Structure formats: structure tokens, C-alpha cells
Amino acid sequence: MCFHRCETFNNAGLQQVGTEGVVLLEDYITKVVFRYVLLFILLYAFYVILHGHLSPGGGFAGGIVLGMGILLYFLLFGFEWKAKLRRLPMDVAIVFIGLGGMLEAIKFLLPYEKGPVGMPGTLFSVGIITVVNVGIGLLVASTILSIFYLLVEEE
Amino acid sequence: MQYLEMLPFLLILLPLCICFVMPMFARWKSEVCPYLALGATVLALIMSVMLTVQVAGGELLSYAAGGWLPPWGIEIFIDELAAMMLLLLCGTCLFVLLFSYRSLPKEIPPPAAGWYYTLFVLTLAAMMGMTVTNDLFNLYVMVEIVAIGSCGLVVAKGERLSTEASLRYLMLSTLGSGFLLFAIAFLYQVTGNLNYPYVATELLRVGEDYPFLMWATMSFFTVGLGVKAALFPMHIWLPDAHSSAPSPSSAVLSGLVVKVYIVAQLRIYFEVFGFDVFHETYMRYLILFLAALAMLGGSLFAFVQLDLKRRLAYSTVAQIGYIFLGFGLGTVWGIKIALLHIIIHAFMKICLFLSAGAVYYQTGRKKVTHFSGLGYQMPVTMAAFTIASLSMVGIPLFGGFITKYGLALGSLEADNPYFVVLIVLSGLLNAAYYFPIIWQAYFTSGAEMKFFMDKVPVTMLIPIAIMALGVIYMGIFPGSILEFLERYVLRYLL
Amino acid sequence: MELSRLLVNYPYFISMILFCLGCLAILTQHNLIKKVIGINIMETGIFLFFIAVGNIQGGVAPIYDPALPEGVLYINPLPSVLVLTGIVVSFSVTAFALAIIVKLYYFYGTIYAPEIIRLR
Numbered sequence: 001m002c003f004h005r006c007e008t009f010n011n012a013g014l015q016q017v018g019t020e021g022v023v024l025l026e027d028y029i030t031k032v033v034f035r036y037v038l039l040f041i042l043l044y045a046f047y048v049i050l051h052g053h054l055s056p057g058g059g060f061a062g063g064i065v066l067g068m069g070i071l072l073y074f075l076l077f078g079f080e081w082k083a084k085l086r087r088l089p090m091d092v093a094i095v096f097i098g099l100g101g102m103l104e105a106i107k108f109l110l111p112y113e114k115g116p117v118g119m120p121g122t123l124f125s126v127g128i129i130t131v132v133n134v135g136i137g138l139l140v141a142s143t144i145l146s147i148f149y150l151l152v153e154e155e
Numbered sequence: 156m157q158y159l160e161m162l163p164f165l166l167i168l169l170p171l172c173i174c175f176v177m178p179m180f181a182r183w184k185s186e187v188c189p190y191l192a193l194g195a196t197v198l199a200l201i202m203s204v205m206l207t208v209q210v211a212g213g214e215l216l217s218y219a220a221g222g223w224l225p226p227w228g229i230e231i232f233i234d235e236l237a238a239m240m241l242l243l244l245c246g247t248c249l250f251v252l253l254f255s256y257r258s259l260p261k262e263i264p265p266p267a268a269g270w271y272y273t274l275f276v277l278t279l280a281a282m283m284g285m286t287v288t289n290d291l292f293n294l295y296v297m298v299e300i301v302a303i304g305s306c307g308l309v310v311a312k313g314e315r316l317s318t319e320a321s322l323r324y325l326m327l328s329t330l331g332s333g334f335l336l337f338a339i340a341f342l343y344q345v346t347g348n349l350n351y352p353y354v355a356t357e358l359l360r361v362g363e364d365y366p367f368l369m370w371a372t373m374s375f376f377t378v379g380l381g382v383k384a385a386l387f388p389m390h391i392w393l394p395d396a397h398s399s400a401p402s403p404s405s406a407v408l409s410g411l412v413v414k415v416y417i418v419a420q421l422r423i424y425f426e427v428f429g430f431d432v433f434h435e436t437y438m439r440y441l442i443l444f445l446a447a448l449a450m451l452g453g454s455l456f457a458f459v460q461l462d463l464k465r466r467l468a469y470s471t472v473a474q475i476g477y478i479f480l481g482f483g484l485g486t487v488w489g490i491k492i493a494l495l496h497i498i499i500h501a502f503m504k505i506c507l508f509l510s511a512g513a514v515y516y517q518t519g520r521k522k523v524t525h526f527s528g529l530g531y532q533m534p535v536t537m538a539a540f541t542i543a544s545l546s547m548v549g550i551p552l553f554g555g556f557i558t559k560y561g562l563a564l565g566s567l568e569a570d571n572p573y574f575v576v577l578i579v580l581s582g583l584l585n586a587a588y589y590f591p592i593i594w595q596a597y598f599t600s601g602a603e604m605k606f607f608m609d610k611v612p613v614t615m616l617i618p619i620a621i622m623a624l625g626v627i628y629m630g631i632f633p634g635s636i637l638e639f640l641e642r643y644v645l646r647y648l649l
Numbered sequence: 650m651e652l653s654r655l656l657v658n659y660p661y662f663i664s665m666i667l668f669c670l671g672c673l674a675i676l677t678q679h680n681l682i683k684k685v686i687g688i689n690i691m692e693t694g695i696f697l698f699f700i701a702v703g704n705i706q707g708g709v710a711p712i713y714d715p716a717l718p719e720g721v722l723y724i725n726p727l728p729s730v731l732v733l734t735g736i737v738v739s740f741s742v743t744a745f746a747l748a749i750i751v752k753l754y755y756f757y758g759t760i761y762a763p764e765i766i767r768l769r
Contacts, residue, residue: 055712056710056712060733091182098175098178100175101172105168105171107221108221109165109221147744147748151747292731292734295738299738299741302742310752315757322681325742325745326675326684329675329746330675330676330691333668333671336735337695340695340698340699343699
């Protein structure tokens with residue numbers, strides 16, 4: 001058992017180039033730990049996004065956590081970028097930029113008295129703000145993924 | 156009627172919304188993008204004409220975004236200067252877009268065209284935001300958007316030189332916006348406000364307690380916005396970026412983007428700090444000194460360039476010097492003339508860059524030594540080029556003469572007669588590097604002396620012709636614009 | 650000026666030092682990636698300054714919480730919001746700069762600035 005562990009330690013830090021040019025991290029500990037932590041990262045991301053109107057955080061911070069989680073997964077396990085899927089993050093980002101921009105514009109145009117007034121401490125009480133936050137979160141996550149993808153893929 | 160009150164805000168928001176939607180079209184339906192961009196610009200032009208009519212009636216418009224009133228919220232404030240700049244930005248951008256509709260396919264790779272128009276509208280909207288905003292932090296955000304957008308306009312060509320120039324531009328302008336943000340932080344620390352009038356009243360009360368901080372803030376603003384406005388020693392990014400960009404974007408960068416930073420600087424100097432602080436911190440003398448250096452240095456550097464667009468870019472550096480000279484004089488007349496020069500130089504430089512683009516479109520020539528006989532092959536383009544360069548030199552009847560004469564008068568009025576010598580010298584240098592091009596184009600022996608019509612699409616000729624007509628109009632009837640601007644200047648200097 | 654006042658206001662000095670370091674890195678480093686890191690250091694210095702301006706000693710985060718006692722001191726939330734916006738802006742600048750550097754690497758095969766100027 002001990003011998004086995006030592007061997008993996010020796011291999012730790014070895015880099016391997018994936019099929020799409022993505023550099024994979026070949027680290028045993030990271031892989032094993034990350035397998036259990038991934039769910040919690042995603043859960044935390046959605047927690048931050050949904051509690052955007054109650055606590056620090058919101059769409060941007062949660063979106064970055066979400067994007068980083070997915071990114072780390074890709075880095076570790078070498079997600080096979082399928083021909084259709086590889087353009088997906090960018091498409092999502094583009095669509096959400098359009099929709100999110102419109103929503104933000106409406107938010108600026110309406111006077112703040114007409115906005116929803118939530119109950120302090122209650123999760124689902126502010127109507128559209130939660131929806132906007134989720135949209136921003138997905139937008140930021142997909143933007144991070146598409147930036148990473150563009151930087152990696154670059155002809 | 157409620158929507159009419161929102162007009163100052165809609166003016167920025169609608170183009171921004173259109174450019175948020177445009178990526179979708181750029182990705183899946185690229186051929187719609189030029190029309191969308193044209194639509195956004197026409198919309199903005201209509202709205203800014205309506206606003207200008209209201210402002211000309213003697214009414215200053217302000218709008219609090221989202222209903223948050225000024226000390227807390229973002230305030231949009233439109234006075235005479237902002238209205239003038241809005242008209243200038245939308246009007247000239249409309250013609251540049253018209254020009255780029257046919258010239259772009261020759262200059263940038265086709266898949267990038269949709270993204271190019273997106274960046275164009277984004278830059279336009281952010282420039283309009285910079286001129287109308289009344290909030291320091293909003294100014295910073297708009298400055299960053301303009302910086303990223305204009306870097307995108309440079310890099311769109313996708314060549315080695317433009318990529319490298321764009322990186323240098325991005326680095327230096329980020330450095331500049333760092334200084335700008337630090338200056339804003341200083342002001343916020345001292346006054347606790349971000350709105351121009353509130354900061355100004357607070358500074359009057361507490362400013363004298365913090366002499367060093369005022370000095371630091373003033374110099375940070377000068378460096379931060381000066382890097383972006385290409386004030387002389389900080390101009391090193393400009394020639395590369397402006398000469399390697401596609402010609403519509405170099406027209407916009409040289410004619411408009413640099414100017415909105417100057418307008419922001421003017422607002423901060425005179426609306427936030429007031430003329431007294433500007434004078435007492437010796438910033439005025441620094442500006443005068445740098446402007447004098449720019450007028451001479453820019454012209455001298457331009458003189459040795461052989462690439463036409465590089466020569467035009469260095470000429471921009473010199474003309475920026477004229478504008479700052481007007482500010483540094485600090486008299487009502489000087490600032491008025493400087494503001495007029497912003498408008499006239501925009502027309503001249505856009506005309507020159509667009510004609511350079513048209514020459515490249517038809518003949519593929521870039522060097523100033525290859526212009527022989529062009530006056531007969533492309534009469535309309537070269538006529539416009541001649542008008543704009545005569546105006547640059549300062550021949551009467553053209554716009555440039557008014558500002559040169561006005562600046563000379565202003566410097567005599569302000570007891571600085573040395574600047575008259577500088578202005579004459581710079582004008583002579585301008586003549587020395589513009590006249591050979593015109594001489595070559597019309598009077599080279601051996602060229603075929605027969606007029607042909609330009610083989611350039613009409614949509615490219617119309618913008619060039621209109622810009623040239625604008626230069627002539629400014630040269631003959633500058634009175635109404637000067638009166639309009641005088642109302643703005645008098646409010647802050649007296 | 651007394652030394653104690655300098656010591657109390659130490660975040661300002663640290664932010665100034667960070668700012669100067671960042672400027673130095675942007676202007677003098679030859680490696681383009683290091684220049685981008687310099688941008689980030691510079692902006693971090695500015696953000697630290699903003700946060701220090703908004704902070705009140707003994708204040709709590711400006712989040713409404715019914716559990717807190719009456720009359721509790723909140724710190725100034727506005728600088729935090731400005732910093733949030735600033736972070737987003739600097740993130741986008743960094744992403745854009747990195748994209749351009751990747752493109753430059755594709756053209757020249759190096760990210761060492763003098764080498765790029767030599768190859769031009």
C-alpha cells in the first residue's frame with residue numbers, strides 16, 4: 001500500500017497533453033479529492049447566486065465559482081469537447097449577454113420605488129431579482145468557460 | 156411625456172442594448188450587423204438632435220438613473236458642451252459607418268466584421284456616456300469601456316503590427332485608468348461624494364486643508380487622462396495604434412476617442428476643481444508647457460514619416476497640443492476656441508483618414524511618395540484631402556484658420572506672446588508635410604492629365620465630401636457654434 | 650506628523666506601495682505576462698485604498714440582519730460596491746490582454762517584448 005502511494009507521488013505533477021490541446025493535470029490527490037468536492041462547489045455556487053439579495057455575493061461571484069468548478073473538472077478529467085458541445089459555452093454566453101443586458105436596462109429605467117420589496121431574510125421574495133441573478137451567474141460561468149476555451153484552442 | 160424626460164438616459168441605453176444583442180447576429184447572421192449599427196447610430200443622432208434643440212432653448216437637462224437622486228445615484232447631465240459633443244459624435248460616426256460598409260471587407264477578415272460593428276457601437280455609446288455623465292465613478296467605467304472598445308477596433312485587422320500596437324495601447328491606457336481611479340479614490344476620501352457639483356462644493360470647503368492631496372489628485376488626473384488623450388510625452392502608443400488600425404477605426408480613434416478624454420479632463424479641471432486650483436497647483440503651466448512641446452514635437456515627428464497614416468497620426472499629436480494650449484490659456488476666449496478646435500479637428504482628421512482609406516481602397520498605395528497623378532484619378536477624394544490639409548495648415552476660408560487665429564489672439568490676450576511664434580512655426584511645419592502630397596497629386600510631370608471619376612463606391616465618397624464641406628462651413632460660419640459654447644464656458648469661469 | 654498617525658493609517662501606505670510596484674512592473678518588465686500581472690497588482694492597490702477609505706473601526710458588514718442590536722455601526726458600503734465594479738472591469742481588461750498576448754505568441758512565437766520588437 002505504501003509502495004503504491006509512493007509511486008503515485010512520483011508521478012504527481014506529470015503533465016499530459018489531451019486530445020484537444022488541453023493540458024491535463026495528472027495529480028492523484030487532486031483527482032480523488034476533487035471528485036468529492038465538486039458537488040459541494042456547485043452547491044456553494046448556487047447558494048451564492050440565490051442568496052445574492054440577502055448576503056454578499058450574487059450573480060458575479062457565484063458565477064465565477066460555478067465557472068471555476070466546471071473548469072477544474074475539465075482540466076482534471078479531460079472533458080472530450082464534442083463537436084457540438086465545444087461551441088456551447090460561447091453560444092450561451094452570447095445569448096445571455098443579450099438577455100441580461102436588456103434586463104439590466106429595464107432595471108435602470110424603472111424608478112426604484114416600483115421595484116420589488118422583499119422580506120428581509122426570506123429567499124424567494126424579490127421576484128425578478130433572483131431570476132436576473134441566476135441569469136448573470138450562468139452568463140459569467142459560460143463567459144469564463146468560453147474565454148478559457150478560446151485561449152486554449154486558438155488555431 | 157414620461158419618455159421625453161428619460162431621453163438623456165435612453166440616448167446611451169438604446170445603443171448599448173443594441174450592441175448587447177448584436178453578438179447574437181454577429182454569430183449567426185453576420186450580414187445584418189451593419190444595418191443594426193447604422194440603425195443604432197441614426198437613433199442616437201435623432202435623440203441627440205432633440206436634446207440639442209432643448210438645450211439650445213436654454214434648458215439644462217438632468218436625469219437620475221433608476222430614480223436615485225444625485226448625491227447617491229448616477230446623474231446624467233446635458234449642458235451645451237455635452238450637447239455639442241453628442242451631435243459631433245453621432246453625426247460623424249454615422250458617416251464613418253457609412254464609409255466602413257464598403258471599405259471594411261477589404262481591410263479586415265470577413266468573419267470579424269460583425270464583431271467589429273458591435274465594438275463600434277459599444278465605443279460610440281460609451282463615448283456618449285463619458286460626455287454626459289456627471290458622476291466620477293461612472294466616468295471611470297465609461298473610460299474603461301472606451302479603452303477596451305477602441306483596442307478592439309485596432310486589433311480587428313488581425314495583422315502583426317495592429318495586434319502589437321493594440322497591446323501597447325491597452326497596457327498604457329490601463330495604466331492611465333489606474334491613475335484615474337486612484338485620483339477618484341483620493342477625491343472620494345476627501346469629499347465623500349462622487350457627483351461633480353457635490354464634489355466641487357465640498358472641495359471649496361475642505362480643499363485648503365489638504366494641499367498635497369490636491370496636488371497629487373490634480374497630477375494623477377493629468378497623467379491618467381493625459382495618457383489616453385495622448386498629451387505629448389505620453390503619446391507613444393498613438394502613432395502605432397492609429398496607423399495600423401483599419402481606416403474607419405483610425406478615423407474614429409483619431410477624431411473622436413482622443414477628444415472625449417479631453418472633454419472629460421476639461422470637465423474635471425473646471426467643474427470639479429475650478430480654475431483657481433488649476434492655476435494655483437501650477438498644473439496650468441505644466442499643461443501649457445506640454446502643449447507647446449506637442450505642437451512642435453508632433454509636427455517634427457510627422458515631418459519625417461513616410462507612411463501616410465503614420466504622418467496623419469503624428470499630426471493628431473500636434474493638434475492635441477493646440478487644444479490643450481487653449482485650455483492652458485485659461486481665458487474664456489481660449490477655452491471657447493479650444494472647444495471649437497475639438498469639433499473642427501474631428502472633421503478634418505476624419506476627412507483625411509477616410510481619404511487615405513479610399514486611396515488605399517482604389518490603388519493600394521500607402522506611402523506619401525506614391526501619390527503622383529492621384530489628383531486626376533480620384534478627383535473627389537483628393538479635393539477633399541486638399542481642403543482638409545489646407546485647413547490643417549491654416550489657410551483662411553477653412554476651419555483650421557479660425558482656431559489658429561483665435562489661439563494666437565488668445566495668447567496675446569493672456570500676455571503669452573511666445574505662443575504666437577509657436578503657432579506660426581507649427582503651421583509652417585504643417586505646410587511642409589502636407590503640401591508635398593498635394594503638389595505630387597496634382598502637378599507631377601509625366602502623369603496623365605485627364606480626369607477620371609473615382610473608382611470608389613458612392614457610399615465611401617459621400618462621407619468624405621460631407622466632412623470636407625463641414626470643414627469649409629466651420630471656416631466661414633463659426634459664430635453660432637462659438638456663441639453656443641460661450642454659454643457653457645461662462646458658467647464655469649465667472 | 651506623529652508616528653502613531655502613520656501607523657494607524659498603514660493600509661494607505663501599503664496600497665501606495667502596491668500601486669507603485671504595479672506601475673513599475675508594467676513599465677519595466679519585458680515579459681508580457683508579467684506586465685499583465687503588474688496591471689493586476691496595480692488595481693489591487695487601488696482597491697485596497699478604496700476599502701480602507703470605506704472602513705470604520707468596529708463596524709460590521711453593511712447587511713441588514715434582524716439579529717444585530719440597535720445602533721450598530723455599519724461600514725460605508727459605497728466603496729465596496731465601487732471595488733466590485735472595478736474588479737469586474739480589471740477582470741475584463743486582463744482577459745482581453747491575455748487574448749491579445751496569445752495572438753501575439755501565435756504571430757511571433759515569443760512573449761518577450763524586445764524579441765517582438767526585433768522580429769518586427
